[in-house]
Amino acid sequence: MNIPPSDSSSRPRIWAMGISRLGDLFLGIASEYEGRADVRVVSRGFEDAVHEIAAAGAERPEVVVAGGANGAYLKTRVAVPVVLISPTGFDVMHALARARRDTTSVALVTHGDTPDEVRRFAAAFGLDVVFASYQSAQDAEACVLDLRDRGIGAVVGPGLVADLAARAGMSAVFLYSRASVCAAFETALEVAQATRQEAVRRERLDNLLQHLRDGVVALDAHGRVEAINQRLAAVLDIDAAKAIGQPLLELAPELAGVLPDADGDSPASVRGVSYVVHRGPLASSGTVLTFQESRAVERLDRTLRSRQRAPQFTARYQLEDLFGECASVERVRTLVRRYAKSDATVLILGESGTGKEMVAQSMHRLSVRRDFPFVAINCGAFPEALLESELFGYDEGAFTGARKGGKAGLIEAAHRGTLFLDEIGEMPLPLQSRLLRVLQEREVVRLGATEPTRVDIRVLAATHRALTHAVEVGTFRADLYYRLNILNIALPPLRERSTDLLPLAAELLWQAACRDPRLAEQVPDRDAAEHLLVSVEDALRRHTWPGNVRELQNVIERIAVELADRDVVHDALRKDRRFVPTQALTGDELQAIAPEIFDVSSRGDDMPMTLRERSRHVEADEIRAVLAACNGDRDAACRKLGISKTTLWRRLNTSTA
Template sequence: MSTPHFDSPQRPRIWAVSISRLRDLFFDIAGEYVETADLRIVAQGFEDAVREIDAAGAGRPDVVIAGGSSGAYLKTRVAVPVVLINPTGFDVMHALARARRDGARVALVTHGDTPDEVRRFTAAYELDVTFASYESAQDAESVVLDLRDRGIDVVVGPGLVTDLAASAGMGAVFLYSRASVRAAFDTALEVAQATRRETLRRQRLDNLLQHLRDGVVALDAQGRVEAMNQRLADVLGLDAAKAAGRPLLELAPDLAGSLPDSDGDSFCTVRGASYVVHRGPLASSGAAAGTVLTFQESRAVEKLDRTLRSRQRVQQFSARYRLDDIVGASASIERVRSLVRRYARSDATVLILGESGTGKEMVAQSMHRLSARRDFAFVAINCGAFPEALLESELFGYEEGAFTGARKGGKAGLIEVAHRGTLFLDEIGEMPLSLQSRLLRVLQEREVVRLGSTEPTRVDIRVVAATHRALTEGIAAGRFRADLYYRLNILSIALPPLRERPTDLLPLAAELLLQAAAREPRLAARLPDAEAARRMLAELAEPLRRYAWPGNVRELQNVIERIAVELADADAGTDTHAATDADAKSILTRDMLRTVAPEIFEPHARAKKTALTLRERSRHVEADEIRAALAAHDGDRDAVCEALGISKTTLWRKLNATQ
């Protein structure tokens, strides 16, 4: 039996449930809520009310209102919020006052324990009231009959109790008032509105999850699925709707051991495909807030990385090194630092001279970071690393249709990209003659013309060039334009080779070892600072200083990397935290150094007592590069000659020029 039913799909659905005289109050105030709620009064109680709520399906209520034992029963058996009607203190006082007028002996019967404040109230006013309570309908009937047998005249209580008392021939005073029922209705409206807002929020969240490209699952604190999007369900071969409430590892046991133990990333394989799994908190606070797992296919990550690299080239052109990164306290290095500071205040073109591996680009980046152009691009290009046609298009850019394969819309060259920043031309001595004249015009006019275009583009750049060759020899041989040389050589910095600053070698080696340790977790505890690294390398100081270092800092870095690998391998079988400097010294011996870098002990590798000329340095660098190419091609001289573009006679001559 259900009456009346004020229907509206726009308003929250509220069911008021009662099988007692409480229904009369429901009917009395129902009209007050016709505009704000879809109100239904249900004349059922206990199990009958549970069945009717469950049978409602999509039309089930947002909130149920009930009183006494019926409300307590529903609260534990239905999946919707239940608001209990609680009598106020005024309700109790008013009901007891009415009962005293109707009979001499009065009993107050409540569902559950009688509130302490009611007992205190009756004691304070010396009211002779018998208290009783019940848990179920059967309890209520027994309590009422017992009170009748004890001579109670009037019973005050909820609707079920007063109905039973009236049937037993006793006086009955209904405990609830219109005010208490109205308060329950107002609370029900607030709960319904909050529930609907939460439902809408969850629907939006679920809709968002379903439209995500990646697989996503939300877990509670016990690892049970709260929500899962269809993409992840398809990956795991699950029914997303049936997954809710079940442990994820029970649904997908293959994931055990592959998921991150804490917030962060890990890799796992699902059905032959690799995924990057990210773990994060479900909420910003609370230890039991839950977890969100995101499954991103590794191929998609790689594709995205390639796309970002191609579309955001300008963001890549930044200087990483600072002046403090140039290690050394020798007079020659201090002079370099002084020149960098002075030249950073100027916009004049700088030519950096030095052998390969002496840190020419590091000096150029340091100068850029100290200059007024620090907030703009630092664009570096190796002029010897590209074929002539490709170097021209990279430097100067091109218009659409300038040549076969030209990008639609054209492309800005690196000179344009460096606008308002610094353009670093490494190995400028390797630039083809045909491009030298075009670069000269850029330096003179500060404008660039793209391939296939006739319109110049103004550029504001600072040019820093570097070379390991003697450009004056190139001028004499006709390989380098004299006018370009004088345009480049306005300000000049000459970098000393490593063999000419022996006092810097050990501090530099220690810094490189510290950097290598930072990339190798097994060495991090053993090398907390540069001082520890210097102590560790002390045994090797003498042979390292005696070596000529034709590859300069770059070669030293290679040797230190080998030493770091040797140290890490030695640590593999020991307790890293228990390692001491004594352990390190026992590992870093001359024999170990001879094993990882035998070239240091070769007779011809000893440092010369006199400084080399720039031409001699160039020969050493060329020979070192040829040896590296031979190693890369497993000693195949024909392959090396083809790769370097030289004849076998030239190869033999350059290898023996430094002997």
């Protein structure tokens, strides 16, 4: 007879399993626990009870309550906790007293050995009791029949024994009381609650393990799997659920030679993948193993190095700061946007003051490396020994005065970002070979170190020199030149941007006005700045501007200082708040401010090349590279370049004219 379970998943599921008299006692008590537990009374015993629990599947009990031989049988055969009903001393005394009312010859039959406290109790009160015990149902039947043959008139015992004694014609007293069964139910509730808490803890632990990026397995003292996350199970090609309780080395024999013998880290290779395996102690003499992929360790190291950058390693300029509307400047902007999508090395060519670093910073800010360092170094600003240590860094003790702990070089500081090598043409030859290795292998060896450090950088280089000539005379390595000149941008000098000259001067003057409140009254916007300068436009255009935009900026700063001292605030401006144009700058004023603009001289041979001349040199370099690749075969070179022999001859000779 069964009591149907209540519809509640929040209450613990308890099955009370007993036959005969114990089952009847369960039915009388179960209703008292409706509010605290989902109690089901199952009139099954031994093997039938095992099958009943197995058939329940996900609805199986969380705890089973049973007594005597049935409880002992279930305890070793089901995977759920079994609470045994234990009679109290009062139960024994009360049952023996009832049995002695009918006869003086009484036997107490218990499952297993009779407890010592029961024997002492009987001796203390002078009770003449025969003690007997059984292990199985067959033992119980044989025991009862033996007692009957010995003349025992009454038997005290669990339900199975009481039923057997009654069938044998003896007086039978049921040992278990209502109080002992209620105590078993209370214990079952405590066990269920503890089991649920343990299940929640294990579930949280399992969730934690599954969310770890590394493979993790917990082993007991015998090397059996207690917990394993899916990431490691996938690596070992095993079923995570079925692995629990199995020896790890039987599941994955390939680990026998790679697991560390002591706590700590050790390298290992599993199925062709390199790992760092960490072994650590676990409570109860267990072990936890963590498998971290070596590549992930390297990526983490690179990320940490890239984030530990100094504040100065940032790009301030963006493409909008490159002022100009002429076709050559627009072409530069187009190339910057295009090259920012690539990770190839770029060589930026241009005279001093044309904005090479501005272009480099703009390219960095448009690239996928924008969130990482932009490290710029002027290769011509350091002595050779100092440049080497600044670029490549050094280990502790590499030289006298070396910082304790060593120092990372600027190449390492640019990890995951951009390294800008300004004035690359000034780099000493010995360092050029070391830089070439960095570009080829993407690794740096610090001064005094023996192990290389991997770096992930994009290299931008800039120069105002004709590197092809430097290669010819032997001051610049040809292999480094071709490694740098993968992509190139040639910046036009200011003298070739005649249409941009006045707007650029006005822009610079307006920027100066934004920094000086005295000048802001005279130059409230760009139009006002252009009005001030339009009268000297011809003089500005006649100048060749060897210092390019930097020289123009210097001249504009002088003009700004001069204009700031003018008394130009008109009464109308004060009264009506209307802009009254300031008197334009005169030629005499400009000559007093910047006399070099009026010093007309022809450009000498040492003047920088024009954009057209630079383009011819770059084109000739490309033709020479193709010729070298074709082993000097001009016909093959012409076919690759798509030009005639005459054109090839003319362009080579034009570049050397």
